[in-house]
Amino acid sequence: MTDVVVVGAGPAGSAAALMAARDGLDVVLLERGPFPGSKNAYGGVVYGRVLDDVLPGWWDEVPMQRWVTRRSTMVLTETQALTVDFRSADWGAPPYNGCTTFRADFDSWLAGKAVEAGAQLVTSTVATGLLREGDRIVGVRTDRPDGDLRAPLVIAADGVNSFLAKEAGLLPRTQAKHLTLGVKEVLSLPKEVIDERFGVRGEEGVDVEVLGCTRGIPGGGFVYTNRDSLSVGVVVSLEHLAAAKVRPEDLVADLKAHPAVAPWVEGAQLKEYAAHLIPEGGYDAMTPLSAPGMLVTGDAAGLCLAAGIWLEGVNFAMGSGLAAGRCARQVIETGDARGYRKDLESGFVLQDHKRLRRAPDLVLSERVQQRYPGLVADLVQGLFTVTNPESKPGALRLLRGAAKKNGVKLRHLVADGLAGGRTFR
Amino acid sequence: MSGYDGVAFDDRMDTVEFRVAERAHIVVDSEVCRSCTTKDCVTACPANLFAPTSDGGILFNYEQCFECGTCYQVCNGEGALTWTYPDGGHGVVFRHG
Numbered sequence: 001m002t003d004v005v006v007v008g009a010g011p012a013g014s015a016a017a018l019m020a021a022r023d024g025l026d027v028v029l030l031e032r033g034p035f036p037g038s039k040n041a042y043g044g045v046v047y048g049r050v051l052d053d054v055l056p057g058w059w060d061e062v063p064m065q066r067w068v069t070r071r072s073t074m075v076l077t078e079t080q081a082l083t084v085d086f087r088s089a090d091w092g093a094p095p096y097n098g099c100t101t102f103r104a105d106f107d108s109w110l111a112g113k114a115v116e117a118g119a120q121l122v123t124s125t126v127a128t129g130l131l132r133e134g135d136r137i138v139g140v141r142t143d144r145p146d147g148d149l150r151a152p153l154v155i156a157a158d159g160v161n162s163f164l165a166k167e168a169g170l171l172p173r174t175q176a177k178h179l180t181l182g183v184k185e186v187l188s189l190p191k192e193v194i195d196e197r198f199g200v201r202g203e204e205g206v207d208v209e210v211l212g213c214t215r216g217i218p219g220g221g222f223v224y225t226n227r228d229s230l231s232v233g234v235v236v237s238l239e240h241l242a243a244a245k246v247r248p249e250d251l252v253a254d255l256k257a258h259p260a261v262a263p264w265v266e267g268a269q270l271k272e273y274a275a276h277l278i279p280e281g282g283y284d285a286m287t288p289l290s291a292p293g294m295l296v297t298g299d300a301a302g303l304c305l306a307a308g309i310w311l312e313g314v315n316f317a318m319g320s321g322l323a324a325g326r327c328a329r330q331v332i333e334t335g336d337a338r339g340y341r342k343d344l345e346s347g348f349v350l351q352d353h354k355r356l357r358r359a360p361d362l363v364l365s366e367r368v369q370q371r372y373p374g375l376v377a378d379l380v381q382g383l384f385t386v387t388n389p390e391s392k393p394g395a396l397r398l399l400r401g402a403a404k405k406n407g408v409k410l411r412h413l414v415a416d417g418l419a420g421g422r423t424f425r
Numbered sequence: 426m427s428g429y430d431g432v433a434f435d436d437r438m439d440t441v442e443f444r445v446a447e448r449a450h451i452v453v454d455s456e457v458c459r460s461c462t463t464k465d466c467v468t469a470c471p472a473n474l475f476a477p478t479s480d481g482g483i484l485f486n487y488e489q490c491f492e493c494g495t496c497y498q499v500c501n502g503e504g505a506l507t508w509t510y511p512d513g514g515h516g517v518v519f520r521h522g
Contacts, residue, residue, distance in 0.1 A: 034444070034514045039492060041522030103522045124514025143513050161494040163510075176498045183471050186521040229521070242465035242499040249437065249471065270432055272440045272521040275471035275491045277498070 002028050002151040004328050005140055006119070007127040007164055009036035009111040010103075011046075011314045012298025012321035013157030017114035017121075018054065019325025020155075025332075027119040028149060029111065030142065032126040037107030039159075041184060041274035044224035044231040045098045045207055046106060047315040050348075052095065054322060055113060063109050064099035065226035066205025067092050070198070073309065074260065076212040080377035081260035092204050100205050100224045100231070106314075127158065130167050130294075137168065137293030152332045154294040155324050157317075160277045162300035168291040171300075176239045178281030178302070180219060183248040184233030185256075187268035191228045197264050198225055209311065212373030213255045217244050218364040221255045223264065229271055230264065232256060235278060235306075237364060248275065278313065280306035283357035289344070290337035297324045305352060307359035308424075319349045358423040367416060371406045378402035434473055438489050445488045446515035450508070451496070455482035457505035465499040466506075491517050 006017045009031035017029040033039040045068055051058045070087040091097040115121050131139035131148060139150035156164040160179070165171040189197075198206045210221035219236030234251045241248065256265050279285075279302040286302050289295065297303070298317035305312045323343040331337050344350040362368060382398035393401075403410060458464070459481040466475040466483070472491050476484045483505075490511075497508040510516070 032510055032513050033516075034518060037522065038518045039516075039522075041491075041519050102520065104520050126510050126513045128509075174498050174500075179498060181469070181471065181493070181495055184522075226521075231521075238469070238495065238498055242463075242469045245465075245468045247468050247473070249434075270437065270440055272519065273437045274441070274519050274522045275493045275495070276522070277494050 002026050002149060003332060004028070004153045004155060005030065005127075005149050005151040006155040006157055007140060008157035008159055008298070008300070009114075009121060009123075010040055010107055010157060010159060010298060010317060011110055012300070012317035012324075013155065014107065014110040014114045015054075015318040015321030016155045016157060016297055016325035016328070017119040018110075018117050019322050020328040021114060021117035021119040023325070023329050025328055027114070028151070029114055029119045029121045030125050030127055030140070030149075031111070031121065031123045034124050035104065035108055036111040036121075036123070037103040037105065040103040040107060041182065041276040042103060042313060043182065043184065043222045043233065043235070043311065044100045044226070046101055047098045047312060048096065050315050050319045050322070059094055059096050061109075062099065062101065063105035064101045066100050066200075067096050067203050068098040068100065068207045069204040070200060070206040072206065072208040074208055074210045075373045075376055076210060076258055076260065077374050077377045079259070080381060081258070082377050082380050083260075098207070100207075100226050102226070110318075127164060130154070130164060135292055137291060140164070152293065153328055155328070156294055156296045156300050157298050157321060158300050160279050160299040162296065164294070165287065165296050165300050168294055170287045170291055170296060175281070175285075176242070178279060178285045179238045180235045180278045180280045180306070181238050181241060181248060181275060182233060182235040182278055183252055183273075183275045184231055185252055185273055186226070186271045187230045187232060187265055188271045189228065189230060189268045194225050194228065194230065200225065209309070210255065211369075213258060214251055214369075215244070215246060215254065216370045217241055217246065217251070218369045221251075223261065230268060232261075232265060238277065249273070278306065279304050280360055282306070282360040283350075283353040286353070289341055292335070295324045295327070295331065295337060295340050297321045303349060303353070305356065306363070307356040308363040310356070316349055319347060320344060323347065323349065356423065358419070362416075362419055362423050367408060367412060371408050374406040375402045375408055378405055438472065441489070442518040442520065443489055444515045444518060446511045448512055449487040450492075450511040450516065451485065451487045451490065452507040453483050453485040454505050454507075455484075457502040458483040461502045461505065463501060465501070466496040469495050469499050471495060
């Protein structure tokens with residue numbers, strides 16, 4: 001007798017299955033791909049702090065590529081690049097901060113933990129719909145012969161397109177304005193070459209986030225180091241990408257051709273190309289997290305955090321999945337799902353989302369996306385360009401000039417500065 | 426067709442494993458597409474699977490689909506796209522996603 005059907009063996013689903021199984025429940029974990037992670041693509045960094053209590057010492061066995069010890073934020077114009085670069089040796093030693101990893105490896109590893117705890121993983125199986133009795137969800141249909149799976153609780157961890165949440169009436173069929181499209185190229189390079197180009201050694205790795213490389217389409221780019229490959233890609237507003245009639249892989253080509261990026265990727269061979277949607281609407285776009293007999297978690301619940309300098313999805317998926325798994329027994333026994341939302345509100349998942357609720361709009365705003373990259377680059381170029389025999393122009397004059405050239409009024413700067421302060425306080 | 430970074434699109438897609446199912450998981454009603462003025466799917470689909478035809482319709486190939494959902498999310502033609510997941514175990518298999 002199955003107690004919980006978890007749909008989707010990504011980080012949310014496997015975390016949920018792990019906790020529910022540890023609680024002594026009979027758990028079936030469905031995965032539509034041939035193995036966990038086979039349908040997933042992301043930028044490249046997993047932050048594992050959320051696993052400390054659940055899988056102590058996880059860092060000794062997680063199938064990582066590199067530990068991120070260097071984090072760069074880069075602002076580009078066509079000809080300029082301004083980079084803020086931070087590195088910390090602390091992040092290269094336990095308990096670490098983040099690691100690059102491939103989802104085929106990471107998701108399979110985490111699903112294995114759920115299986116060790118007693119969950120039954122069933123791969124190559126699609127949950128094609130919900131089973132209902134009255135207004136209660138009592139299981140799922142699958143594409144296996146005689147494939148109905150009845151259970152008092154369904155945990156929908158079926159990703160950004162969650163057809164289960166849609167069927168339950170929790171998620172609209174389309175919501176392009178809250179979605180971004182990520183496209184990624186994994187590019188092969190020898191490990192020594194990556195170490196040299198990025199100034200790292202051993203298991204150290206680099207996370208580069210890029211603003212201003214997407215032809216004015218709201219979004220950004222990234223470069224992550226894996227052991228012997230780079231992950232290079234862009235994440236752009238789906239609505240604006242479609243309206244701009246730009247092909248997504250051309251944006252990746254732009255990024256790779258930029259003078260600041262081209263030397264990193266020179267001679268690299270394309271190993272795999274991938275694309276995936278990301279729910280970036282944040283707190284104000286969130287849909288209900290449960291229906292009678294069902295909890296929704298991870299991307300299916302829109303719990304991905306995209307707040308400018310913080311771009312986190314896998315940890316939010318795991319955090320929400322752990323909460324769903326922890327609450328499973330209580331929801332089954334009482335029929336009341338409010339405990340799940342309370343659990344999320346008492347932890348980082350909904351607290352961070354709530355605090356940063358204004359971030360998506362600000363970060364994707366026209367000035368931040370299209371005008372400020374040029375403004376700061378022009379300002380810095382002015383500061384460092386030696387103008388002899390003319391005397392130095394002075395910072396305020398340079399700022400005025402850079403603002404004017406990029407179509408920014410000083411009152412906009414003040415207003416956005418205040419908005420930034422409110423958003424990230 | 427060659428991208429301007431020197432990688433032909435076919436070569437790009439050849440880096441990805443697809444376990445092609447017999448059943449097409451996405452079906453396009455080209456009749457509906459004929460009345461569509463934007464055809465956003467044509468440029469937005471990261472796998473470049475939608476091709477406009479000379480009579481104003483859309484030609485679609487499901488075999489090398491990432492199953493990302495871009496096409497139905499940007500589609501503005503009611504009923505033009507029937508979108509499901511491929512049968513279990515089939516479709517795209519990312520190794521470095």
